[in-house]
Amino acid sequence: MTTGLPTQISPTVIPGSKAGRLIVLTGPSGVGKGTLMQLLLQRHPQLYLSISVTTRSPRPGEIHGKHYYFASREEFRQMVDRGELLEWAEFAGNCYGTPRQPVAEKIGEGKTAILEIELEGARQIRASFPEVLRIFILPPSMEELEQRLRSRGQDSEEAIARRLRRAQAEINAAGEFDYKVINDNREAALQEIEAILFPDSRQD
């Protein structure tokens, strides 16, 4: 399990229908990706948000199969070996990956699938699925990012420090993305994302 090399998505498109879209949302930990995605899904329940597999321990309130599929390192390695993950990466000492099957299914049904993943995974997806639309969420400032990580109250000091170290490297790569959205005012950021996803009031 030394590489997260991408493999093809190969959606089976239902005859007579058009393939759906794949959207990747990336940004430093604590910038508000999860918050924005939950609000987006409330407003557009037809969107499909991929549920990742992770070796990280559940946070209080996190539910297996809803927020993540929680797996051991060994289980994760087996999924990688069997080619079940569309992409995967290590982040702050844990592995995270996108199960291939549900994403391929939703795209095959003509739906829009969204992956909320970190930078290395976003790069892998770009290599294997060039049509992907990639959005990077930026914080208003590094101070505000740190403040949000702390106020979330979910991570240890060490985990926060690791996330902040990684944050700067991720922000430096924001130029690789198709769109950049600053999450200062939540509602304004959400509206920007909606304008990207539904430019001509397309709702699928």
Ligand SMILES: Nc1nc2c(ncn2[C@@H]2O[C@H](COP(=O)(O)OP(=O)(O)O)[C@@H](O)[C@H]2O)c(=O)[nH]1
């Ligand atoms: N490559 C990849 N990254 C993921 C996946 N799922 C989550 N991530 C990213 O892993 C990082 C850490 O996630 P998490 O531990 O939930 O922390 P949080 O984002 O700070 O709430 C975030 O940048 C997520 O976007 C995945 O399936 N693949």
Ligand SMILES: Nc1ncnc2c1ncn2[C@@H]1O[C@H](COP(=O)(O)OP(=O)(O)O)[C@@H](O)[C@H]1O
């Ligand atoms: N626009 C915003 N303004 C202020 N706080 C925000 C905003 N968006 C999210 N937050 C808060 O920041 C913290 C981190 O958000 P979260 O969605 O968990 O980030 P991520 O999923 O990117 O790690 C949470 O406490 C959330 O309520």
